[in-house]
Amino acid sequence: MKIPQDVLKLLNEQFYNELYAAHIYFGMSAYFKRSPYQGFASWMSIQAKEEMSHAMKIYNFLNERDAPFETAPIPKPEKDSYDSPLDAFKAAYAHEQLVTSQITKIFELANEKKDYATADLMNWFINEQVEEEHNTYQFVKGLEFAGNDQTLIFGVNSWAAKRSE
Template structure:
C-alpha cells in the first residue's frame, strides 16, 4: 500500500474513533437529561462508529500497512437542545462523507483498486447515515417546542437495536 493511502486511512481511523467519542458524549448528555431513547440511539451510534474504525484498521493490517493510532480530540462538553445535537450530528456525518469521498479519489488516483472496493461500503454507509440523521432532524423540527412530541420521538429512538451493523467488523 502506498504511503499516501496508508496515511489517509490512518486519518480516517482517527475520524471514526472521534465520531465514536463524539456520539458517546452526546449519549451522556441525553442520559443526563433523562432522554434515554436519544441516549440509547447515540450509544448505538458510538458503537457503530467504533466498528467503522476497526473495519479500516483490520483492512490495513490485511494489506500489510502500518496502522498509526493518533490522539483523539476531545468532543464538546455542551450540546444544546436535541435538535441542536442532531444538527451537529448531521454536520459531522456530512464532514465524514466528504472525507470518504476524498479518500476514494486518492485511491483512484493511485490506482489502489482494493482500497477503492473497500471504500464502496463506506460510501453506501454514509448515504444511509446522512439520511437517518437528517430524518431525525426533520422530525425534531416538526416537533418544535412540543414536549409530548419530543418524548414520543425519544421513545421511538429507544427501539434502535444496535444490530443494524452486524456485518460491520
C-alpha cells in the same frame, strides 16, 4: 500491491476520524443520559459503537494489506452539552456530512492511484454514509417538526429508543 503512501496516510487518519466520531456520539449519549430523553441516549450509544466498528474495519484492512498502522491522539469533541435534542442531532448530521467528505477524498485518491482494494473498501463506507446521513437527518426533520412541543419531542425520543444493536 502496497497501499500508496498518500492513501495510507488518509486511511490511518480515517481510523482516528471514526474513533473521534465515536467519541462525539458517546458524549452526546452522556448528555442525553442526564436528561429525560433516554431513547436519544440509547440511539447515540449504539451509534458510537457503530463508529468504533468502522474504525476496526479500517484497522483490519490495514493489517490484511500488511500496511503500517500509525497511532495518534483522539481529540476532545468540541461540545459536551447541547441546547436541545435538535441541536445535538444537527451537530450529528453535520459531523456525518464531514465524514462523508473524508471518505470521498480517500475513495477518489485510491481510484486515482489505482488502489482498487482501498477504493472498494471506501465504496462500502460511502454506502454506509448515505445511511448515516439519512438517519441523522431524519431526526433533525422530526425534531424541527416537533418544535417546542414536548409530547412530539418525546415521540421522536420513543422512535430513537426503538433502534437496536
